[in-house]
Amino acid sequence: MKPQEYSERNLEVAGWPVHLTTYRLGDKFHSIADNVSPGACLARTTADTKEEAEAQALAKAERLLARTRRIL
């Protein structure tokens, strides 16, 4: 199978920049949310629609990012 409908965009979640990548593989959409700097994956989700996959990824990313403490 080849990935199709590939898209990337940057947005802000819980005060942090997030990079969201989504593509379709077969009949499923895969979405990956990573923290732009340094670039580690925060969430990887699979769903029937692009909107659903992205919403799940962003929700999970938000839960993780909300725990990040700013010390200074």
Added chain:
Amino acid sequence: MSDYAHPEALVSTEWVVQHLKDPNVRMIEVDVDTSAYAQGHVPGAIAWNWTTQLSDGIRRDILSKADFERLMNESGIRPETTVVLYGDSNNWFAAWAFWQMKIYGHKDVRLMNGGRKKWISEGRELDTQTPAPTPSSGYQASEAENSLRAFLPQVQNASEKAAAALIDVRSPQEYSGEILAPPGLPETCQRGGHIPAARSVPWGLACNDDGTFKPLAELQALYGEAGVEEGKPAIAYCRIGERSSHTWFVLKYLLGVKDVKNYDGSWTEWGNLVGVPVERGAGKKSAKGVS
């Protein structure tokens, strides 16, 4: 890619397509997110899990020579095999695997430029079947080449006596001490900041938006500003040593700096030590965001 000091250490996605059925090439995916492989991978590629197959979690160490040899045999790798590594996050842990393969003397190891991201963004074939390579036997690794690896005393020497250019490749917020771990990840140290004398060059500044490495001239300018010079040793560090193995690769194989070490103890060692100095703030080099 041909301008780099060691262009043979990189292959393009197109090169990989042309060698998918080459029996002397073993493709291996190494991801930060170890679930990525199962969602689809380069056809024929096997996966290495960095948490269980590329580190000794009890000793907090790289693989032992015996464990490395076992991994090579299980993966069907012979001394003459061309190993091509790739992964997510622009090849972070692929570079970590590359570094260990060089420590144990494997001759022909390469990174797929752009990693998993570029392969997928180009719409190339993904396979969900896990191949079972025919195991090899008798792989004999070299004794560990520890000149590629920085240990605490060497880092202290670099910090106190400027014996080497110290490069902190974490995010600007980690470098300054604003946060203790990358956003969203567990905190693994007692305090924030950076090793005194270290300069901030976030790893991602070495990459283009598509995940490939920037041209030689841009890399020379980037690291030259941070005090990396021909003939002067350099040490890269991050939090646990994987992002810094990415920078280690850039310095050694793209820029050709001869004496480059990866400090895999990194901030989870230094940031938890008792009685060592820590600097906070943006430091000498203004902190830039990752492109």
